[in-house]
Amino acid sequence: MTAPAVVFDEVSKFYGEVLGVNRVTLNIPPGITSLVGPNGSGKTTLMNLMTGLIHPDHGSIRMRGISPRDPENLMRITGYATQYDAAPRWATGFSFITTGLLLFGCGRAEAEEKAWKALERLGLTDAAHRKVAAYSKGMRQRVRLAQAIAHEPELLVLDEPLNGLDPLVRAETIALFRSWAAQGRHVILSSHVLQEVDVISDQVVLIANGMIVAEGEIRNVRDEIHEHPSQFIVRCSDASNLAASLFSEDHITEIKVNDDRLSLLVMTRDRERFARALGRFAGDGHRIDSVIPADENVDALYEYLIGGDK
Amino acid sequence: MAVYRRGYHRYQGRIMGRWARFLVLPRFSWKKLFRQRLVVLLMVVSVIWPLLCAGFIYLTNHADLLKGLPREFQSFIEVNGKFFLVFMNTQAFFAIFLSALIGPGLIAPDLANNALQLYFSRPLTRPEYALSRLAVLFGVLSLITWVPGLLLFGMQVGMAGSWWFRANWTLSLGIVAGFAIWVLLVSMVALASSAYVRWKIIAGALVMGFFFILSGVATMINGVFRVTWGHALNPAWAANAVWRTLLSVEPIEGPGAAACALVLAGIILLLALVLERKLRPVEVIK
Amino acid sequence: MTSPVVELENLRVKLGRREILRGISSRLGVSGVGKAIGLLGPNGAGKSTLILTLLGFHKPLGGQARVLGFDCRSQMREVRSRVGYMPETDSFIANMTAVTFLHLMAGLSGLPGEAALEKAHEVLFHVGLGEARYRELRTYSFGMKQMAKLAQAIVHGPELVILDEPTNGLDPSARQRMLRLVREMKEEQGMNVLLCSHLLRDVEQVCDEVVIMKDGMIVHECNLEEERRSNKSFVELEVTGDDRNLQGALPAIGADGVTEGGGRWRIVLPPKVDIQVIWDLMAQQNLLVRKLNHRRDTLEEIFLKAMGHIAHTPGEGLLPGNGNCAAQNHKDSKDLRGTA
16 A cells, blocks of 8 residues: 655646746655745745645645545645744634634544643643743744644644744754654655755755756755766865876866865766775875765755755 | 956944934935925925915005005004914914824834834934934924014014014014924824824824814813813914913913913823834833 | 953843843953854843843843943943844835935944945945845845845944844845855954854854853853864764674774664774774775764754753763863853963
């Protein structure tokens, strides 16, 4: 039995003349998936399409087998946390979540219990009975997350969930996402902090100008980009000599020597042969201090595929 | 041949003194205001009455021209306290309209998007900010109130001669002081309205409403309780009472000038307090 | 004789009924040299309150705060004329063009008329808003408004620029541009920067010193420059090939290590052992090296330790007598720039 997936099939959405997304095709397995792209690239549109808040002009969507045109069923298994800061003015943290749960049809006791559990998970028990309007920015972010997870959804769609959170809460929230993903659920989030995306995501979806630029596991995506040779940073006490030796290898396309003459930026078309060559040179007396792959991360992917000024 | 490295360099030159810096905000506002056609139009209209008054002064000082006019008219046009009172009453109304037009755009834009913290991270205190906004209004309103008033006074002195000056020099003080109080009041109302209401049209309506509503309230109080002290709550009436005393014109029945001046001062103080509450760069939530 | 940029002496600040800053003392930065100071801490630690106190928006309950030698409350004017502030919240005047806005701000900071206009244009080009500078600020996108906020903070060439979450909400290219601008500010223009951020990687990239706050107190101060020059603590290794025997082979070279799976290893070398032994070992085990890196404590680990979440940072815990962060919990002022 195949794992349930989030499937987009040639989906387009325009707001009048304004482009939302253009011919998007996706197949997202369970786990943590990050949506990455510049502002205005269509991330929020994608998320709204996933939760059925808007409907596509063309194409079809299936969220773990359920269509967003069936909100009764979809919203039961979906939790959505937007990036916009809006809670009813009368709401305390606790009542905000409880009310949402009551709308799901939970009984009062069950709703309160679940709400409390969600608040505990996000560390908001102290502030639960204070008005949301009096919360700090980080707390408002957390209460939004809490209401998204309160009903234990199979599918979490989160728009910039870590924005404004301090490092401790970030780490805790990431741990929460990981535990969720380990249970076979979908956690789809958008983020601008690429180093974090690198560390926490199982899959990544890069989107720009309303179109999907890349999709899949980060390393696999990197492997598929052939136009750009792999980059490595090599530190060595006699870098110039090492560079000379490396030039004799035919898979090396470019070597840059750093100003301090202690490290090299090496570009190679064949990672395996490069690793062998390094092993050989290390044995031959070149004292190689460190070897670091420079572009197997989302930062590099972003730059190659989406670009942007530097 | 030379290659120039031009780009951003940190400014390390002269810094201006306090007064020059104080004028920066008013200068910006004035420049922006006088580009607006409606403002210029209203100012031109506000000058019509002073011009007419100038005409009257010319007539009274040239008796030969008067000969042709009816008797009642001749006694009507005499340049004294009453003349200037009528002048002030009219210009006072224009002052309200003008401040209703100008006022709303002064503070609301700064509050709408949290710009106050940018102002106050510079060497500018809250009183300085408020005063500079006040200065904008003061400057513009002065141009249609005591400045033409003094010019008319000067014109009369020039035509009538020094004996007239010796007899009536207190009038000049009365004009300036009287208008100063009025302009201050009107400016404060406009600033307070701008600080609390974001939409310019509504803020402007609020400025005008302030005066008309209070006048209605005053009349109601007088009618219901059968007293006359209600008039003190009507800023226009109160100002009028104060002017009458300053210009040595006989007062109307009702609260005296001193009481009215006190009420006016009280209103101005209240408005200042109300304004101060809004001018905080940082909100402290308890 | 060096003087600090920010000097705090038992500073206490109360907001409403709560005492937010509870007696902090510190000396940060070096006046006259362009350095960046990072201000870190969980939400509610008092970072914003500290910044606002430095700007003179809050009055201290007790103690003293001095910026560039001037007292923050009694010499507020002198402080504010030498400081630029980029607030975290959205802050602009909607119906002004960027040029007018910058022109006004420069004038308010005391620049004479023509210079103010010149600098307004210069700084707008510098932050990348050159093409859009004649448009009204309300038409700007979020990233552009952030840049405009930065522009008004530096237009008057202040000695100290205070940035509160400058990269918040910026997409990756804009973030890189912002960080590059901050680096240029301190390196090329010689300004001091006080950077407040939750993104530890941004702080690591840009800052020379770091101050960590918690519950209204300073719990840790760290000189990142010294950290970067420190001894390498342990080795991160990633190999391709069959690494099942590697664990057993490590003790032979006197090393200890643990695997994270997928060919990833963390190995501690005894002191004075050359990296060459690793290469020899790899050749011996017929493994290809994909990644070989000497690890120092990241700022994240330093932060977690300061918060009490972990007992030791990896670098500290594995080898005794290793730790280049000056000072632990401290109450009296500590001179970070000190002799070393």
